[in-house]
Amino acid sequence: MNSLVSASHLQLAAFVLGTIGWILCTVSMGIVEWRVWHVDNTTIISSGIAWVGIWKLCFISYLHVSPGYREQFCHKFSGYDSFIPHEIYAAQGLLLIAMFMGLLGLAATIFALRNVYMGITHKTLIAPFFLVGGIFYIFAGLCVLIPVSWNFYSVTHNQSIAFPPSYYMPSSPAAQEAGAAIPVGIVAVILLLLSGTFSLSYRFPMTTNTLMKS
16 A cells, blocks of 8 residues: 555645646636726726626726716626637637536546555556546646637737627727736646646556555
8 A cells, every 4th residue: 555655646746736727727717807908988997997708898987886986897798799709719618628627637536546545456446547637637728728828819919809889898909918817727727737747647556566466
């Protein structure tokens, strides 16, 4: 058992990193600040800043609110909205896939670690599950990397979005910058890829193999 445990330290670290990466992936999905737009017209968007996420658009407005108070207005995106750019559609789908794949990776790693620490010496109940978990982690990391890098590219090139008039948004911002969701997503990518690499590096200890054969 000692050889099993000592051979799986990296995989334990993979589980910790994978858990944090999966949580950050989930958090990035819920953060509305993917792209921060700075607009010139502050008649409706009182602060001059709007936050474009993958599920909705939000901004602060003082209209229809008592003096001294402010209210955040949000427009949720629909699957039928034709104005939504491809990078946002891609982010919606790929992050959902990443969340599911990361969860499967965690489940596989937990099962393998459980067998290790319970002293179960069957190779087929440990090594394949670390392998599968690593594949799921890496796949999840790539699913996060694509939308994060694509949206970051759109921000750096100040690409526009043709919002409908009901959104009170200009089609192009005066300037835009990456919101908090993008660095959170980048950290999630790094942790998930590291976790996958650690999981795939598992080698079943030869001493245990010898004991099983005897």
